[in-house]
Amino acid sequence: MKLLLIGLDGVRVDLALPEVVAADEGFAVPDHPADPRFAAAPRDVPRDAPRERGEGTTGRLAPTLSRLAAGGRVVPVWMTPPTDSGPGWASLLTGTTHEENNVWWNEFVGHRLARCPDLLSRVFFADPRARTFAATTWPALVAATGPGPVVHSRPDQQVGGQHQLFAATDFSDGCRSADRQVRTRAAWVLNHEGPDAAFVHLEGPDEAAHRHGSQGPEYRAALTAADEDVRHLVKAVAERFERLGEDWLVAVTTDHGHKPEGGHGEDEVVVRRSFLLVHRIGGPLPAGLREPATLRSHEVSPLLLAAVGVRPGSLVADHPVGQVRDVPSAGPTRDLRHEW
Ligand SMILES: [Zn+2]
Numbered sequence: 001m002k003l004l005l006i007g008l009d010g011v012r013v014d015l016a017l018p019e020v021v022a023a024d025e026g027f028a029v030p031d032h033p034a035d036p037r038f039a040a041a042p043r044d045v046p047r048d049a050p051r052e053r054g055e056g057t058t059g060r061l062a063p064t065l066s067r068l069a070a071g072g073r074v075v076p077v078w079m080t081p082p083t084d085s086g087p088g089w090a091s092l093l094t095g096t097t098h099e100e101n102n103v104w105w106n107e108f109v110g111h112r113l114a115r116c117p118d119l120l121s122r123v124f125f126a127d128p129r130a131r132t133f134a135a136t137t138w139p140a141l142v143a144a145t146g147p148g149p150v151v152h153s154r155p156d157q158q159v160g161g162q163h164q165l166f167a168a169t170d171f172s173d174g175c176r177s178a179d180r181q182v183r184t185r186a187a188w189v190l191n192h193e194g195p196d197a198a199f200v201h202l203e204g205p206d207e208a209a210h211r212h213g214s215q216g217p218e219y220r221a222a223l224t225a226a227d228e229d230v231r232h233l234v235k236a237v238a239e240r241f242e243r244l245g246e247d248w249l250v251a252v253t254t255d256h257g258h259k260p261e262g263g264h265g266e267d268e269v270v271v272r273r274s275f276l277l278v279h280r281i282g283g284p285l286p287a288g289l290r291e292p293a294t295l296r297s298h299e300v301s302p303l304l305l306a307a308v309g310v311r312p313g314s315l316v317a318d319h320p321v322g323q324v325r326d327v328p329s330a331g332p333t334r335d336l337r338h339e340w
Pocket of ligand 1: 085088
């Protein structure tokens with residue numbers, strides 16, 4: 001089974017899939033507390049504040065996501081603050097916690113991503129014949145010259161196209177034009193080359209919420225535009241199922257929601273609430289994807305990898321692997337047994 005993971009930046013799932021969120025109490029309250037360092041500043045909220053638009057309505061902002069959900073499953077995912085994009089995607093894509101990958105902000109300063117391979121690289125490590133592809137509107141996720149990257153470059157595999165990376169360059173219409181560029185390239189590669197594992201990241205909803213908040217028509221339009229991008233990507237792999245009989249697992253997630261006025265980073269429920277939508281084209285969902293009631297961000301990649309057949313290898317060493325220890329500047333002992 002091949003894997004297509006679609007990352008939609010900054011999606012409020014309570015607006016994109018309101019029926020799904022209302023029907024699953026796992027979406028109501030975070031399943032683990034936030035570190036108080038990342039708590040939101042107290043805000044005066046009117047006691048009679050109207051329900052946020054979208055909640056409880058039947059309007060379909062995301063018809064493709066709704067169709068994928070109806071034929072698949074949506075698992076609540078709770079992000080661990082800080083809910084910035086860097087820590088969020090680093091955790092979602094590498095299956096590690098903030099403490100393990102040391103990504104706390106979007107600057108990635110001091111990150112340990114080299115020892116926390118992304119899920120595409122894990123597919124490659126499991127079978128060096130694997131072909132992988134990533135495309136993104138946020139270059140930091142893939143650019144070797146940027147502050148990350150989260151997706152490893154693996155230049156040896158880029159020779160000959162075994163590992164392909166694409167970062168958007170057309171921001172003439174902000175993230176909308178960049179997303180369209182990513183969508184077009186990704187749909188082509190998915191449709192014609194069918195990589196074994198792919199990650200496609202789109203950022204329109206995040207940009208709209210930062211500019212206009214997450215309650216107005218601009219954000220709803222951005223959700224619908226991203227949903228249309230998703231439709232193109234699903235169409236690309238669905239044709240491979242129809243024509244070639246290929247089995248595909250399509251997954252969709254987000255790195256955070258958005259406050260009503262726009263913005264994220266702290267511990268509000270509407271910001272921490274994410275989701276993992278899984279939909280198999282070519283058969284029923286694997287049993288492992290039907291099990292978890294809720295997930296945390298670092299549990300997403302391992303679950304998807306297990307579903308597509310990746311079994312992590314192991315090194316059973318009698319020393320602490322990867323730990324740097326310097327020899328003390330005290331000189332040798334002159335014990336002849338140790339002199340060489
Ligand atoms: Zn983000």
